[in-house]
Amino acid sequence: MQQEEARVRLLDAAEELFYARGIQAVGMDEIRGASGVSLKRLYQSFPSKHELVEAYLRHRDERWRTSLAGYVDTHAATPRDAPAAVFDWLHTWFTEPGFRGCAFINAYGELGAVSEGVARAARDHKDAVHAYLAGLVRKLPAGTPQALAGQLALLLDGAITTATISGDPDTALRAREAAVALVAAAIPGETGNG
């Protein structure tokens, strides 16, 4: 087995196990078993669990944002439709079997107080998502684009945590309505209700 393939298999196993059950609930030995990579090579690829955890978070950040952007690109006919498409994507995510919330919020709750690396990874992810939303909003004639992007980010995180804890995927649809209302309220010349 090559180094590169071992890395991929380890990251796949780590993502599945860490996300499903939490980081501290999964031992290195279990990752070895799930990946089929020997313990020796595991520690050659990732010299400590800490480094595997950070690689897992970086990997997941990339995949998550790529999936979101791909969906919005495909489903939003106009820039004006983009914010709603973000929440449509959330709905499909919430419906997936094994959905268990935001990996970064979960990791932060578990290790953010004790691991600066985990805290930084969560911050970087949220910053990147915020920047993505700001990019979408910039194409709209909103009076205060930065404020609107921040509000959409709040709704997004709120929808994720609420859907996670309540178990109700339709949370995304309610968040979508709120997002549409806020977009309308932020564009001069439109009324907020009706």
Place this chain on the structure above:
Amino acid sequence: MQQEEARVRLLDAAEELFYARGIQAVGMDEIRGASGVSLKRLYQSFPSKHELVEAYLRHRDERWRTSLAGYVDTHAATPRDAPAAVFDWLHTWFTEPGFRGCAFINAYGELGAVSEGVARAARDHKDAVHAYLAGLVRKLPAGTPQALAGQLALLLDGAITTATISGDPDTALRAREAAVALVAAAIPGETGNG
């Protein structure tokens, strides 16, 4: 030392330590040291760590909601001011030293996948908060009060997680603006911007 005082001291120590560092990062021995309660009596009061954790969450839920309701009662002159007061209270909370996010979201991220008791405690807390917001909204002439309460709950959870991970207490003020906009949009006869 009486049974009751031991319980109080244990819950106080558990709340401080669990909230600050995470549940799995704090051992029973450390709680013994911080509370001054002997290990024997600790296990008399709470036969397992699991039960101490659930008691901690129930205790925190009560204190948290009591604090919020007290602030809103004091600071909202009219029902119309209540939603904004909720987010003002959030701002004071975010500013407190040692603020580290929502204890229930953190606990869910850590143990929700593995402990049904923790998952249930988080759900109960969020349900109670949602019910509280619904009670506030019911006093307003909103067209769809349930929808508005749900939206405010989304903003609240979003503000908590964003403030936690970014470390910026002013997140509460941005959430407040969004809340005010949504309240305005939900009341017939008002415009959403301007």
Place this chain on the structure above:
DNA sequence: TTTCCCTGAGAACGATCGTTCTCTAGAGTA
């Protein structure tokens, strides 16, 4: 004072986990 019971302090136990070490088997080469 003697006995009994309860308590606290902390040692001990058993399990788990991250990490390292050992040993063996096999591939490649002369």
Place this chain on the structure above:
DNA sequence: TACTCTAGAGAACGATCGTTCTCAGGGAAA
């Protein structure tokens, strides 16, 4: 065939942690 190197399997190690056990001390009752 003999030698060398490497990798994998898994034992081993040391630390931590939840929980239980031991033991000494002190107060209450007779």
